[in-house]
Amino acid sequence: MVLPKSVRQDGHYAGRLLSISSVEDIPEEWRETPIEALIRSENFGEPIQERSGKPQLLIATCVEFRYALPIPRMYAYVIRRASGRLIGSEFSIAYILSQGVRHLALIGHNDCGMTKVDGKLPDMIDALVEQGWNRDRAEDYIYAQAARHKMADELDGLRREYVRLKRVFKKLIIAPMFVDLADTRLFIPTWYAGIDPRELDSPDLPDHVSDIDLITSVSN
Ligand SMILES: [Zn+2]
Structure with missing residues (x-):
């Protein structure tokens, strides 16, 4: 399978992604966090230097084989699922939170x-x-x-999952980003700056906390 054309050349994404070319382009709430380190690695060519030995970050992205994460050992937990949606992974997230992780990089991609x-x-x-x-x-x-x-559209799907996760894990700092499979540069969806905080305040319980009912019905 060939790599898709860059999101910069694909009209489908025109005006929907903000590039990150300098630290100033990184939203303030992500600065000096493990999210900034991930962005610096992908976009600025500054490999992550992990020295603490403690998990810093949860990265959630698609199972996509054309994207390899730029992370060293001892740095991040990773959940990779088709589409990158985390429905059904709440148990894993609870464990990761219990290990001290407070930041989630939620990464969508083109040509999903x-x-x-x-x-x-x-x-x-x-x-x-x-x-x-x-x-x-x-x-x-x-x-x-x-x-x-x-998903009908990768960026709309990413938004839907971002909002859902912010309602379920209210204190987790979540950075929704979009990786260009052509060169693995990270972008920020333009919708991120326009999210109304009231949308995130809505009470929302996980719509499917686990897959136990499905697993049980399959194994019976
Ligand atoms: Zn995908």
Whole structure:
């Protein structure tokens, strides 16, 4: 699979991303945090030097194989899931919070397979059947999960997940960013500066705290 064209040349993203070319472009609330270190590594060519031996950051991004994270050992927890959505990972996040992490880099990317996953669902069902799943259960599982992971648009999907996570983890500092698969530079979605804090204040319980019900129904 070839790399997609840069978001700078793709009209789909025109006017929707802010570049980060200097420290001044980094939002104040991310400065001098582990988020700034990640940005400096990707955009300024300053590799992360981890000396504390303590986890600094949670990075959540897509399973995408064309993106490799620029991090050393002993620096960050990483959750990679299709689309980068963290629904169903609340247990993992609770553990990571308990280890002292207070910052989350939530990274979307261009050309995400989850924007076109509908056409892949039959193959995914076949893949589970080949692994021994009953076909009816495989179909139920894949269609239920597809509704939670697919996106019509990567930047809108990132916004939706940012708002959801801010409602569920109110004190976590979350940096929504977008990586250009063409050269792995990080951008900030223009919507970030326009978020109304009242939108984040809305009470919201996790809509799917766990996958236990699905796992149970599959294994029965
Ligand atoms: Zn993706």
